[in-house]
Amino acid sequence: MKSIFAYITLSVARNVEGLVTATNVSTQPRFRMEINRSMGVLELFENQEPADAVYNFARLHGLDVSQRGDILDNICLSLSCTRKQALLWSTAVDVDNEAHELFQLYEGEEAADAVHEFVSRHKLADEFRAAIMKKACAVVECKRLEPVIYTKTVNNEQGKQLGILTILKGVEPIDAIDQFVQSIGIEASDRNATRNQLFNLVCSSIECNRSKPLVYRKSVNDENGQNIGELEILEGEEVLDRVDTFLGTLNSNFDKAAFMRLILADACTNERVKCTESYE
Numbered sequence: 001m002k003s004i005f006a007y008i009t010l011s012v013a014r015n016v017e018g019l020v021t022a023t024n025v026s027t028q029p030r031f032r033m034e035i036n037r038s039m040g041v042l043e044l045f046e047n048q049e050p051a052d053a054v055y056n057f058a059r060l061h062g063l064d065v066s067q068r069g070d071i072l073d074n075i076c077l078s079l080s081c082t083r084k085q086a087l088l089w090s091t092a093v094d095v096d097n098e099a100h101e102l103f104q105l106y107e108g109e110e111a112a113d114a115v116h117e118f119v120s121r122h123k124l125a126d127e128f129r130a131a132i133m134k135k136a137c138a139v140v141e142c143k144r145l146e147p148v149i150y151t152k153t154v155n156n157e158q159g160k161q162l163g164i165l166t167i168l169k170g171v172e173p174i175d176a177i178d179q180f181v182q183s184i185g186i187e188a189s190d191r192n193a194t195r196n197q198l199f200n201l202v203c204s205s206i207e208c209n210r211s212k213p214l215v216y217r218k219s220v221n222d223e224n225g226q227n228i229g230e231l232e233i234l235e236g237e238e239v240l241d242r243v244d245t246f247l248g249t250l251n252s253n254f255d256k257a258a259f260m261r262l263i264l265a266d267a268c269t270n271e272r273v274k275c276t277e278s279y280e
Contacts, residue, residue, distance in 0.1 A: 031079055035061075035071065042071070050075045055086030055107065085109075089139045093132065095122045103132060111136045116147030116169065146170050150206050154184070154198070162186070165198065173202050178213035178235075212236060215272040218263070220246075231263065239267050239275050 029043035035057075042057045044050055050072060058068040072084060085106040092100045103118050105111055111133060119129045133145065150167040162184045167176040174195075181195045199211065216233040228250060233242045243263050247256055268275035 031075065033071070033075065044075070044079070049083065049087065050079055050081045051083055051086045051107075089136055091132070091135060093118075093122075093124075093128065095124060105136060105140060110144065110147075111140060111142045112144055112147040116149075144168070150202060152198075152201070154180075156186075165202075167202065167206070172210060172214070173206060173208045174199055174211055174213045177202060210234070216267050216270055218266065233267065233273060235272065236274060239264060239273060 028045070030046050031044040033042045034040070035042055039057075039061045042053065044053045054068055054072045054075065057063075058071070063071075069084075072081070075081065083106070085108050088105050088107055090102055090104040093103050095101045101118075101122060103115070105114050115129055115132045115136065118124075118132070119126075133142070136142065137145075146168040148166055149169050150165070150173070152165045154162045154165055156162055163180065165177065165180045167173055177195055177198045181191050181198070186194060195213075199208070202208065212234040214232055215235050216231075216239075218231045219227055220229050220231055222228050229246065231243065231246050233239060240260065243260055247259065264275065267273045
């Protein structure tokens with residue numbers, strides 16, 4: 001396949017006083033590469049990381065990851081490259097009254113994970129995480145708002161990979177484990193044992209608040225359409241008992257009989273929900 005490059009020229013910029021921008025990047029290029037005649041010349045300036053310049057050039061000209069990698073590899077033969085991932089966004093964060101720390105988000109990182117690591121490392125409150133995420137997601141694409149707090153590759157006894165268990169912040173571990181076990185295609189008779197094994201492993205590393213997974217959830221609105229709560233049923237809980245407890249927490253005047261029939265008709269279609277009692 002014909003190379004994307006036309007030719008490479010290298011020039012060293014003179015240090016001319018005053019030719020420095022607010023980002024400490026000289027206005028005189030230290031390196032020039034002509035990619036091809038239609039795209040023109042890629043220029044790198046003093047104190048500019050090659051990965052960042054190549055990333056911006058590639059986005060401007062619609063180059064794919066492979067082409068971008070080829071360009072960067074060629075540049076790094078002539079110049080010092082400290083990283084291969086482009087810096088997408090950065091901001092200074094006041095970690096206390098006197099100190100600032102620079103948060104940096106690089107290509108290939110999910111913002112939620114990078115922000116979580118930064119906030120945890122500096123022992124900052126959740127308000128910092130929310131504030132940084134709001135700014136970051138206005139600049140880069142955020143695929144999710146919650147960070148991964150646990151991940152593990154799970155193999156069977158023969159060493160074959162079954163999948164990757166991922167648990168996000170705010171998700172009860174047993175719910176993530178249960179969903180994972182249901183999705184990896186193991187025999188139904190082996191699911192409980194696998195789930196218990198993973199539960200013990202996960203809960204030795206992160207906090208777990210319950211051992212039974214959620215098998216049913218329904219948002220409940222009053223007669224005016226206002227949300228008044230979430231009905232949740234755990235594995236092994238009898239529907240009627242759980243609904244009765246839920247109704248006891250409400251101040252609204254509910255038609256208990258009608259609500260019971262509605263939930264039974266809905267929840268009992270789920271084979272994992274326990275519906276052994278009838279409502280009269």
